[in-house]
Amino acid sequence: MIWSSASEFWSMGGYGVYVWGSMGVSAALMALEVMLTRWGRQQALDAVCEAMEAQTLDAEAVRDPVASSSGTTRQTTFNPGAVT
């Protein structure tokens, strides 16, 4: 352990702003990417469920077109597009 005290560690020989600036931002952005990927996962699961619902609606439309079209036609508005 080369640091005598915690404050010396944080000051980093006077360059604390630069060292912790770069380390901090890197850690923050990586954490942000992890959260974004988790959010993307939920979006993907939503997309699959909506696709399944769209398919069941299509199946109904083929079986009895009049009944199903009169009901509210669910528009699959969600376009997964770019899931980052």
Next chain:
Amino acid sequence: MASWVLTAMDLACQKAQRTLFEGVSFSVPAGSWLHIEGGNGCGKTSLLRILCGLSPAARGQVLWPSARHALRLRPDRSVLHYIGHALGLKPDLTACENLCFDAQASGLALSREQALQALAEQGLQSRAHLPVRVLSQGQRQGVALARLRTSPASLWVLDEPLVGLDAQATATARALLQSHVDAGGAIVMTSHHDVGLQGPGARLQLGARGAA
């Protein structure tokens, strides 16, 4: 022309992850025609583009006719002639220039006289030297059909060939198609109204699950 046949085996097409049609198989021998029918958005144009090798089929395969053997690779203008919704005419060039340059750009030989004669047969001789942009939609369709007259291809793939034509132009177009089939060529076309071609032919209903 040696006897050949255009065969399509178990074609399927997907657009934006939705299957437009699947299990479509047919064969069009020389001297016959195929009329593809179906509602809007059932994939008629996509099927034609697959037949031209422009877009890939999700499943299945197409064998194109050629003088010697069935071609597996992509066909070209010497074997097949495609007219889509967009007619492929340059608006700034005159009808005659369009025919000549298009033939030359596609690696085919065509003289001015042949082009002018084809336009005359289609009843457009008076407009042969006008820029295409001043022509009406029906006349542009006529220019596209005139290009068909000069094409060496034995297989014609036509998307709505008679749309926008007046009665007289429709008659000449129908005669052109009929003469091509009688001369041993083949036509695959989509059209909302009945073209009424005689001779061996078939109809293909797209859109119903697992078309014939």
Next chain:
Amino acid sequence: MKLFHYAAPQHFYPLAGRLWPALAVLATALALAGLWVGFMVAPSDAQQGQAYRIIYIHVPVSWLAMIIYLAMAFWSVLGLVFNTRLSGLMTRALAPTGALLAFLSLWTGALWGKPMWGTYWVWDARLTSMLILLFLYLGYIALTSAIEDPRRSDRAGALVAVVGAVNVPIIYFSVQWWNTLHQGASVSFTQSPRMASVMLTGMLLMSLAVWLYAAAIALWRVRSLILVRESHALWVQLLPEVQAHRTLRGAT
């Protein structure tokens, strides 16, 4: 053939599912070890004092930004040649992480430049090339998200990645030439500090950590992309997590 067994998204999905958590855990362990060595064990540098410790994040991130782009080019060539669906998805999964690491490389490079040369931005050959690499990443991401049709956007993206990869060495060479040509007052960035062995181990540990982090994130993201891309396939709809999500959605 075994190789192509995992080229199908259906088989790659469970494999990625098992791989990425393991890689993530390994990455965090290596990162902690690397940081400990880098910040607690390694001595301060003779000339640069404590500021040199930024290399423990700057160098790994710069390496990875370059390696990820090459990986994207590799997957793209695979996709163009073998027409496998998975390659387009894998390239698309790698791109955001690569772009992030390229940006971090510039960010940490600037923060290191300030104490060393008094300016945040040095037109050094490697920093400039990294800036251009960031543009290549953004170009790929913009193109693939602008094209709706999945198949076309995969292949267009693959073309851009391959053309970009062919140009990376040419760009680096021309920027290097340009830098030496206009050799101004600023000291060049190229002579990195003499590496004491313990510093080197710290940096290598961090490089491995960032490498595993990138792999884990990419595999995790490719799973979501596979779900979206194959949402119409039956095997996706029968997945346990999809069923669980469906009941959850049904409940709300």
Next chain:
Amino acid sequence: MNALALPSPWQAISGVLRRDLRMALRRKSEWLGAVFFFVLVAALFPLAIGPEPDTLRLIGPGVLWVAALLASMLSLGRLFEADHQDGSLEQLALSAAPLSWSISAKLLAHWLISGLPLVLLSPLLGLQFGLAPEALGMLALTLLIGTPVLSLLGAIGAALTLGVRGGGVLQSLLLLPLYVPVLVFGTGAVDAQMRGLGGQAHVSVLLALLLATAALSPWACAAAVRLALE
């Protein structure tokens, strides 16, 4: 009455070339606009930076090269977009001649219309920046070699973003990184010339870039165009 003999692909290429040139001559507004853009941008910088001859001489090559680069990028939209809209790109894809050959003919026509005028105008504009005669000569030479490379690389961007919403902005984002080597060696040659070192090294690298892109770009464009036609 069918056309029988199939002429060689060279005939097809000359057909595409003559057709594009004839169309460009009939519709001058498009490509003349790009040339005027080049002249205007080159005229704006002295107004912005001041008439002081030394600074103008220093920034002259860089400004003219960047203006030429932006002007050639401006005229890229016209390369495939019109043909894609009216269906002639499909007919070209179905042509008996290989698609990459037809595309190289289109690129040559595009360069003759958008690249060559820049080369011919550059000495004239160079005078505004007070460049010495040899520097003007080197500038014209580097543009003569460089603008085809800009067209060849730009064609890949144009083909990739064919029919894509917001394609123009996307094109510049895709192409600017690829334009860096040409810009560096183009301006470097003129700079070296002005400092008396002679720009032969830079010119040879520019020629290498030209040969490389001339070999690879038509193939990549053909692949991208086939992709866009799907």
